[in-house]
Amino acid sequence: MTNRNDALSNFSVNMQFEDLHQDVVERAKLIIIDCVGAILGGVAEKDAIALINLRSQKIPGADYVKIIGTEQWAEKSQAALLYGTAGTVLEMDEGHQFAKGHPGIHVLPAILSMVQSNWLGRKVSGQEFLTAFIVGYDIAARIGAGSKLKHSMHPHGTWGVIGASVAIGKLLGLNITQTKELLNISSSLTTATSRKTMLEGGTVRNIYAGLSNQMAFLAIDLISANFTGENDGIQSVFGSIISDELNDEVILDHLGQNFEVMRNYFKLHACCRFNHATLDALWTLMERHPELHDTDNIESIDVESYNLAAELNDPAPKNMLAAKFSIPFAVATTLINKTSKVESFSGTALSDSDVLKVAKKVHITENHLMTASLPDFRPAKVSITLKIGKVLSHEVATNKGDWRSPYSPDELKEKFFSLAVRSLDREQTVCLYNNLTYLEKYDDIKTIFDIKHN
Structure with missing residues (x-):
């Protein structure tokens, strides 16, 4: 069999933009737009603002980056950390069910920081940027898909550092020998991530992706x-x-x-992907049965899903991160607020007595047949028993947003705008979106991110 690291190195070094099918390029642009939206939405969050203020300054320095959506400047590797963290906090970034993680936000912050700084000493075209992103995403997702992380591990902060390192190396023009060494070095810079952080609301989890992007710059320095x-x-x-x-x-x-960007998924529900099948089924019930608009009509809610989803069973999460990993909370806040977007997972939602009252009515159990259908499918069944004795049920086999059941371009555009306007004005958001849509036509991608703040 072909040596894995030789094959990955050859793939990275030899892949050219001209080798990429148009559908791969278009998908990669959608992912980049999605990640940028997640970052712009995230930099407006309290925790992200506090970290940005600690790790950045008001004036630029050598190889410094203007953090988009802010007036702050940070050294390029610090910017990669901040971008990766901001892009994670809202739990709205895209993902990859076969890699069992989020490759985009583990790769984009590193190369975004790189091209925004003057470190490379030359312009980077949109075509170069896209090629590096696609290669880094592909290698990260493939290692994720080919590995079986210990159940105690959180996938954030693990294989992502390899993808980010390779993407930077691609833009630097590393040769095959250097890239092979980069694979070996970057693999040792993974993080001992804990799955419990997401279940217990340990917000240190939100920096895992940022650390991978930051460590990618260290990997490059070690090669040098x-x-x-x-x-x-x-x-x-x-x-x-x-x-x-x-x-x-x-x-x-x-x-x-075959390129792994083609097997990604996008998110419209502002919570862990393991909630999404349940919420998709719930939305169908809400659309079909107007009696669910009044939650006082509900006696109980039973959810069946796969094993990873069944773990998300805390009806009273201690903070908003834990709430994003709670099916009872996700169901309740969606029913009460009539939305599963960011506003249902922020502000006072966590202390809303109506939400907490409904969350106590939600019970989730593992369906072993559903577990057996992973990773190809992520099913769920929601059964709502009304106080009059009537039972309303709906089951879904997969989640909206993947290649089997994709969101429309308009839905993804609306998502980007809803997130970006948290830190940009409408005019800036329109300009940025339009420029990213034609990313491959730019000779200097840095100009896209030179956003003027009023």
Whole structure:
């Protein structure tokens, strides 16, 4: 069998924009737009603002980056940390169900910070940027799909550092030998992430993706300083240390022919993806049955779903991060607020007595047949028993937003605008969206992100 690291290095170095099908380019642009929207929405959050203020300054310095949506400047690797964190806090960034994580927000912040700074010493075209992003995303997602992380691990902050490092290396023009060494070095810079953080509301979880982007710059510095990794860092780290197995056949399957950006999903519900099948089913019931508009009519709500979703069972989460990983809360806030967007997972929603009252009525159990359908499908069934004894039920096999049931371009555009206007005005948002839509036509991508603030 082809050596994995040789194949990945060859793929990264030799891939050119001209080799990419138009549908791959268009999908990658949608993902980039989605991640930028998530970042712009996130930089308006209290925790993100506090971290940005601690890790940035009001005046630029060498290799400094103007943090989009703010008036702050940060050194490029710090900017990558801040972008990755901001893009995570709202739980609205895209993801990849086979990688079991979020490749986009683990790759984009690094190369966005890189091109915004003057570190490279030259202009980066939109075509170069897209190619680097697609390559980094692909390698990150393939390692995620080919590994089986220990259940105690959170996927954020793990394989993402490899994708981010490769994407930077692609823009730097690293050769095959250097890229192979970069794979070995960056794999050792993964983080010991804990799954409990998301379930218990440990907001340190929100920096995991940012750390991967920041560590990618360290990996590049280590290459430049002639540091070396082990013979096969990917195998060691993702084959035994943080993962129970590593499947090279999955990692290399149709490498360079099928691109993982084509298997991503987008999110409109502002919470963990494991909630989404439940919320999709709930929305269908809400649209069909007007009696659900008054939650006093509800006696109980029973949810069946796969094992990962069944873990999200806390009816009284301690903070908003934990609430985003709670099916009882997600169901309740959606029923009460008639939306599952950001506003239902922010502000006073966590202390809303009506929401908490409904959350106590929600019970979730694992359906083993649904678990067996992973990762191809992520099903759920919602059954609502009314006080009059009537039972309303609906089941979905997959989540809206993936390639089987995609959101429309207008829905994704509306999502971008709803997030971006949290830190930009309407005119700035329109300009940025239009420019990102034609990303590949730019000779200097940095100009897209030179957003003038009023």
